[in-house]
Amino acid sequence: DAKTTQPTSMDCAEGRAANLPCNHSTISGNEYVYWYRQIHSQGPQYIIHGLKNNETNEMASLIITEDRKSSTLILPHATLRDTAVYYCIVRGLSGNTGKLIFGQGTTLQVKP
Amino acid sequence: DAGVTQSPTHLIKTRGQQVTLRCSPKSGHDTVSWYQQALGQGPQFIFQYYEEEERQRGNFPDRFSGHQFPNYSSELNVNALLLGDSALYLCASSLRHANTEAFFGQGTRLTVV
16 A cells, blocks of 8 residues: 655634645555545544545545645535544555555644 | 444453453444454454354453354453553444445453553
């Protein structure tokens, strides 16, 4: 599985969009980009995933560059409850959906 | 839907003892994975169970073992506990052979003293 690089920490004002970048320059053609977040002392929560097209759901949007070497998770209107560690994970799907390789993630602090 | 449930939520054990942690997967899921998360670190993959067999294993010693039951629930066993085994142990369930996400439980906080 490809490795990812994320900033250690970011701040965002409440009500503004939070844009969390992720670099995955060694991603291969059959690998997906997944985003999870972990609020303090809870289990990780799935946010969104994509292969090459941009994706949107009720929680966030995922923008993947055309060369697929980087992506951005967008929380359109951040709230204080979005304060968490956000993990960007690249994973292939060879019939195995359980194994996730977590890095250090980005600690997002949403401020009032 | 109860989601992924883990028990117990907290546990304190003495060095050298053995511990068993339990996980019930989300309804309809057939694959269970276990992770260890030390303080300040991201979760680390321990192993994965499918059809009652260990299918993948991370870089963990044989002291860590597991089991999956016919109803897909799973146990994680750790023998000869070390102080360094103190961590949050997370269970994740998923549906094999499907492009779907893994769902995590709230974890078991193990403290070894």
